[in-house]
Amino acid sequence: MRIAVTGLGAVSGIGFGVSENIESLRTGRHGMGKPRFFQTTLDVPVSEVKATNTELAKRLNLNAERTYSRTALLGLMAAREAVADAGIDVSKKRVGFISSTSVGGMDLSEVFYNDFRTDHNRGRLRLVSQHDCGASTEFIANQLGISGFVTTISTACSSAGNAIMLGARMLQHNMLDAVVAGGTDALCKFTLNGFGSLMILDKEHCRPFDATRAGLNLGEGAGYIVLQRSEDAAHAPYCLLTGYANANDAYHQTGCSPEGNGAFGSMSAAMAVAGLQPSEIDYINVHGTATPNNDLSEATAIRRIFGDRVPPFSSVKAFIGHTLGASEGIEAVYSALSVKNGYVYPNLNFKSADEAIGLAPETEFAEGRRVRNVLSNAFGFGGNDTSLVFSRAD
């Protein structure tokens, strides 16, 4: 069975919609800046979607008087674009929606908590009723009119990769005919302070794979892809999803092993599912958060697989930040277009190679390259490592 990618949708700090995102990647316009849309005293760059919740609601033709979690708004924007792009009839029973998020409606819960903490009878309930991860998923599914299988995955930063993988497997098992899969996450105090407490936020603009890299920048957004069996596609697909795998590093709750065992496991297994040799991978969209630990561990795993023939690779994290539960949703969209149009994305802010890594990423935007297969990585807390393989449909 061939699984086709037939629809794409994305919103991030570098654009509303897929074409704005690609245009920013092409012209080197990143999304980093001081936090403007949520209250924090932390002075670190973040990649915010450049709109207030009210503006987002208006763009989505929602009643702007009502309360929505930002996670739900961002998710609806990207998922709606993906569904329209694929031209699928979502009213059919065997259309599924598989979403992921790492914090759900936390942006509202932390506002609720300010009143609630001193008196448990205080705090507006509408600010906390959307706290759970399933709330944004159900909201998006209802807005889209999807009434088939709906669920939410939450495995920290690899969440959306796992959502896409589940979608592909449900098509393989003939449990669904079409599935919208990806993830959404809004920035909030909770996650920014969480990564701050781990001391892995760079106060400067992050520099993936660079010798001077000193941590990550967070971002927000959403990305979804539509998957169908290729014979059911309404139009020529962007590409095929040929490989997927999740493996566990089982080394540390937040850090990654020096040998990159989990990353090695997920990349090798995803390529095995796709039936590909390392020489057939033409581009790797690396996880590349820009923490000293992640990039070294990921590079080590890549070397173990590709030896001295490492394909072109880059991290888009300096453009959009680490968007956590949304990251592989957005990056799957970029990867699909890499296969379709031969795009290779620039790894911003890379200047000097790290001797321990010994690899240099791509630094210029390219198009029309021969890209047969793209390997895309997403790694998360709990040693949770996911890799996807996107391949040419012809």
Added chain:
Amino acid sequence: MKPVYITRTCQIANDQLVMDGVEAVLDYKEIIADPALRRRMSRIVKMGVACGLKCIEGLTPESIDAIITATGFGCLADTEKFIESIVANSERLLNPTPFIQSTFNTIGGQIALLRGIHSYNVTYAHRGLSFESALIDAAMQVNEGKKNVLLGAIDEITASSADIQRRLGMTREYELGEGANFFVLNATASGNKSAAVLDIDTRSGRLTDDKLIEWIVETANRNGIEISDLCIVANCNTATTDNIKKRLSLKNKPLQFKTCDYPTLSARALDFAINNSTANKTLIISDYQHINHSLILLGRG
């Protein structure tokens, strides 16, 4: 999909450990030996990790092909602790432990870490269908040839969440509950109580008893089972159970299971059904807050 067999069950609820339906000694010190690690763990993490570890006791790490967990609300105590520290310390000098442990996949990740299990590891967090989603994934994994798939569900009560859920009207029918339930799934039966999962179906939104009964009949028909032969485990309110009793002619009296409520209670209902129903075919009917519904059909191994 081919049937999958549940070959082990393990439950921690009300400070009691129950393995394959038999009460056992719950000694956290023995299960999680590292005292520093144990101290750092919040109640839900300790309960979930211990339950998962007991469920795979004696199995080698290499023989476990997947760890799939489910939680409706995740690690609430850790989440609140971290939010509180953000407010109380004005975003300065925060202890990262509650943040790390607040992640929804903490329990699955910790089990993998403590036992060195490098296989597939995914967590579902989708309200009253979190466990059902995980069960569907687990059944697919077994059908894909995976062995010893560890499947678990965990939710906890905290004082704050209890107050919030009360204010939201979520405790009108039942008091809140909590617990951890883990299972090992395989393609073949083993052990004297192993049950086969034959069908899983889910619905969201309000469901009248009429529609529910129609759905039960459809499910039985699809699986070629006489309704009268079914043993029903009712993880729904007693009014619905009474209606089912009245409307369907059943040889076995339905077993009323629900006495409390939390998003992954259906996992405990599954444990109950496996270890208590003596019928050949058992149907677990679950209703979470009248918004999430599921039917899980079991056969004997």
